[in-house]
Amino acid sequence: MRRFRWWWGALALTFVVVLVGFIAFTGSESRPGQPSPRQGPPGTGPLTVVSIGDSTVSGEGAGNYLPTTNGQGGNWCHRSPNAFVEQVKIPDVTARVNLACSGAPSEQIALGEAKQWTEPSQAQQLANLIKDHRIAAVVIAIGANDEPKFSAQVSECFKAWFSPQNPPCSTELRKTWKSKVDAMVPKVTNAVADVKKVLAQAGYVPADYQLVLMSYASPVGPQIPEALRSLNGCPFRTEDLEWMRRDGVSVLSDGIKQASRATSARFLDLSRAGAGREACSSDPANEWFSRLTLQLSDLGQVDRASHALQESFHPNANGHAQIANCLNEFLAARGGNASCLSGADGKLHAAPEVVAR
Numbered sequence: 273m274r275r276f277r278w279w280w281g282a283l284a285l286t287f288v289v290v291l292v293g294f295i296a297f298t299g300s301e302s303r304p305g306q307p308s309p310r311q312g313p314p315g316t317g318p319l320t321v322v323s324i325g326d327s328t329v330s331g332e333g334a335g336n337y338l339p340t341t342n343g344q345g346g347n348w349c350h351r352s353p354n355a356f357v358e359q360v361k362i363p364d365v366t367a368r369v370n371l372a373c374s375g376a377p378s379e380q381i382a383l384g385e386a387k388q389w390t391e392p393s394q395a396q397q398l399a400n401l402i403k404d405h406r407i408a409a410v411v412i413a414i415g416a417n418d419e420p421k422f423s424a425q426v427s428e429c430f431k432a433w434f435s436p437q438n439p440p441c442s443t444e445l446r447k448t449w450k451s452k453v454d455a456m457v458p459k460v461t462n463a464v465a466d467v468k469k470v471l472a473q474a475g476y477v478p479a480d481y482q483l484v485l486m487s488y489a490s491p492v493g494p495q496i497p498e499a500l501r502s503l504n505g506c507p508f509r510t511e512d513l514e515w516m517r518r519d520g521v522s523v524l525s526d527g528i529k530q531a532s533r534a535t536s537a538r539f540l541d542l543s544r545a546g547a548g549r550e551a552c553s554s555d556p557a558n559e560w561f562s563r564l565t566l567q568l569s570d571l572g573q574v575d576r577a578s579h580a581l582q583e584s585f586h587p588n589a590n591g592h593a594q595i596a597n598c599l600n601e602f603l604a605a606r607g608g609n610a611s612c613l614s615g616a617d618g619k620l621h622a623a624p625e626v627v628a629r
Contacts, residue, residue: 313406313480318367320405321603323357324381324394324467325413328488329372331355333562333586341373341389348389348579349373354589357411359596362603365408371397374582377417378459382466395466402474409482409603410467412537415460415528416488419452422524426585429516433507442515449520453527460485460531468535478536482603485537487525489612490517491561491585493550505563506552506585532609540602541611545595545620551585560591594620 312319323329331337331352341349351370352358358368371394379386381394391397398410416422429441464485471481492506494513500506525543532539551561565583570576587595598612601622610622 312364313408314475315402315404315406317404317406319365319408320367320369320401321357321360321362321365321409321411322369322398322401322405322407323355323372323411324398325372325411325486326376326417327372327374327586328413328416328486329355329357329411330370330374331358331372331592332374333565333583334589334592335583343576343579346390346575348375348582349391350582352589352592354592356587356592356596356599359593359600360409360603361600362408367405369401369405371401372413375417375423376414378414378456378463381412381414381463382459383469395463395470398467399470399474402470407471407476407481409484410471411484411486411599412464412467413486413488414463415456415524415531418456418459420449420456420524421452422488425520429508429512432512433501433509436509440509440511440515442512442520446515446519450523453523457527457530457534460528461534464531464535464537482606483535483537484540484599484602485528485532485535486540487528487542488521489542489545489561489587490521491546491551491587493517493547493553496550496552500552500563503564507564529609538602538607539609539625540599540622541609541625542595543611545598545612545614546587546591547614549591549594549614558590560587560594562586562588598622 327350330350331354332350334352334354336354337350337352341347341351351372355370357370360368373380373388373391376388376394380388383393383395386393425441425445432438432441468483492508492513494510494517496506501508521543525541529539546560549558549560551559551563553559556563562583562585565581567580570580595612598620602610605622609625611625612620613623615621
């Protein structure tokens with residue numbers, strides 16, 4: 273009889289454990305009278321994907337810029353309708369908003385008073401957007417305009433090509449590049465943290481949205497025809513381009529990945545996204561990045577002349593379409609990190625991190 277009572281006691285205990293587990297896993301839906309958990313982000317308005325960052329995100333190089341961001345009133349953010357965010361296609365998302373601005377440093381993404389081409393903090397712009405939009409994903413690319421000052425390094429490498437008697441630009445860059453990237457990381461981390469802060473203050477929890485931090489692609493590869501190693505194409509030395517592809521972009525990518533870990537953002541690595549499709553690699557129609565681009569019409573206007581080369585060496589419209597293809601796959605996966613790599617079909621795809629290695 274004692275053994276019989278023990279058996280029934282054990283059975284009752286097992287039933288209680290299973291019942292508690294069922295309630296824990298099914299949540300309030302299994303408890304009558306309790307409110308059902310919300311479905312998706314809080315607030316009202318269309319379900320939206322937002323892009324935040326610098327020229328890689330704004331659409332610099334993709335052309336057809338919105339007039340209000342093409343020099344009007346001093347605004348040179350160069351937002352393009354061809355930017356990858358405008359091509360994001362995920363279920364239920366009906367709105368796409370590009371807050372990115374060409375040349376933006378991390379400081380202008382973060383909350384604060386910093387401006388870029390007349391525009392205030394992108395995190396603050398997001399706070400305003402949340403009032404009438406429901407945010408499903410925020411895609412960010414920043415860092416290159418902090419200590420690495422990527423565009424300034426491109427200028428130095430151009431000078432090295434123009435003055436062959438001087439050392440390659442990579443001679444000095446390799447000495448300081450890692451320390452520059454290390455100094456960048458906390459700034460990127462702080463900016464992404466401010467984006468998260470804005471969402472949290474609006475009632476969002478991490479499960480409500482996807483947070484993506486992207487790295488950068490190398491815009492020019494070392495194997496370019498000599499005829500294009502000129503002002504008509506890509507005026508850079510081979511050794512400098514080799515360093516940029518092998519070390520420069522990969523070290524920068526590692527730094528951004530470090531910031532993604534610190535902020536619990538998903539990381540999308542673009543460091544190898546342009547392989548074989550860089551500027552000056554083949555027929556311009558097959559390239560995903562702009563060559564040296566000069567807007568001749570801007571040279572005759574004082575307020576535009578200094579921006580005449582701004583589009584050079586950025587993802588072009590084809591490049592943004594490919595990044596969008598990779599990003600769509602990445603967002604659909606909803607978890608983990610990935611790299612954008614060219615597939616057998618010639619398109620850019622999101623390769624899960626374990627595969628990409």
